Amino acid sequence: MATHRFDPTFTDNVINAMGPKTTPRMRKLMAGLIRHMHDFAREEELTVDEWMAGVQMLNWAGRMSDDKRNEGQLVCDVLGLESLVDEITFTLAEEAQDAPTATAILGPFFRADTPYRENGEDIVKTKPADGEMTFMHGRVIDFQTKKPLVGATVEVWQASTNGLYEQQDPDQVEFNLRGKFKTDEDGKYSFYCLRPTPYPVPNDGPAGKLLELMDRHPFRPAHIHILATYDNYRPLTTQIFDRKDKYLDNDSVFAVKDSLVVDFVPRKDDPQAAIELEYDVKLVKFEPSTDGGAWASSRI
């Protein structure tokens, strides 16, 4: 780390160029970012070519991104950054109050315009020949009182067996394998979906290029995304993972947590599905007095 060979005042000069109207949080964030970027460059003696290769990769990510795809997010994901930021937010919340259901990353395939569906509805609108139909059901409950929350929203999304979400695949009808559900008078939600299957993250952009350069596989373990919300409760973004998946220990985006691993079990006497998954979502009441600012930013 022979960083003393380089101008020792340079980084402080860049940081101190910030003016008096910068907000305190912005000043702290930018100072930390500039210091780490510069230390990285000095420690690794980053060359002009290497730096420019990184710039071109980030520009490429931006050009690939649109309403349906966020490649900049995916680049962060394969470097573990989204999972880490999720852990930080979760830890701050845990310290502020109790532990809700563990969180996981939102991922780049969430769609804000997903429609509401009826409980018991089948979200498999385009059926793949190799899909295993699954009945998923459970309740949304208050983490502390265990009481059911009536009228809570449970939003789910999953990839099809070809590894693609509907917005990536012209052969799937729009909003296939997605839906928003309102819990009933017992706090229950239910729907038919596919048993999730592992799939590779898209490898036609810089995230895929990075994985190749790092000699890593692109697979994510089988999972279902959940975003649960209820008035005056903390919104919860999570993913649940199939215990039998072979990528559970080496998720390409590092999102697996032990408490999010679930068991799919055989289901009897249901012509629509041979498998079921029962999963209760636990939400924590939002307490403005003890929450501080941390949770204001947990919702994207």
Add this chain to the structure above:
Amino acid sequence: MATHRFDPTFTDNVINAMGPKTTPRMRKLMAGLIRHMHDFAREEELTVDEWMAGVQMLNWAGRMSDDKRNEGQLVCDVLGLESLVDEITFTLAEEAQDAPTATAILGPFFRADTPYRENGEDIVKTKPADGEMTFMHGRVIDFQTKKPLVGATVEVWQASTNGLYEQQDPDQVEFNLRGKFKTDEDGKYSFYCLRPTPYPVPNDGPAGKLLELMDRHPFRPAHIHILATYDNYRPLTTQIFDRKDKYLDNDSVFAVKDSLVVDFVPRKDDPQAAIELEYDVKLVKFEPSTDGGAWASSRI
């Protein structure tokens, strides 16, 4: 820096996910990048919203970038990263051999397709009313022997008095204020240009937004870009700055070095220009035996 509150194994897990086919340099660079990114996130307790704001800013930079504009590069520039990487490359070269003319960043307005012009030609093809015509001339010499280099290429580019390079400004003809020159039998080059004027970096993208958030002005001190090349010599990318400029001490991209500050002086008996600048470019011979890999990457 209460980083112990977060999973202490997470960052090592991400780094150790790299496979055996990663090159040693890639493994070192990615390990350093991941460690600094993660340390930054933990130390500043980066929230999901703040991280996502950063992702959107990088995606925005990519969408703005094309053959004529590199906004990802400009974002790095306002954070001092290009100047730092330039210093690192220069220092490695200095340690390997002698000190050539100091280098400076290429900047985002270089064009690879700039045409050759005759010595003595006027590169001001679109004349601004407030431009001060300047005769720039000098030699390209060997740094050690001081001998002139015949047939060396000197490429220059500068902004017009409205602060815009020709590719940013539909009112300037293509390749205005740019040119490539071959040194004559005495190693001399010469051309007419404008006395450079300070200008703001483009503020319609994420780099401008960052400057605003950091409460910094966007101005660069008046300068002329130079890229000089000669067979078997190290290519030189630099900028020269007008000593009288008021932004010399607070360049928005941190590129000024004392040895690159020059004096424009009055010129007599030339109806084409009332000012002149004499500037010799010193190039260092490329010695493969002592150069190592550092200089292979100094040319973009």
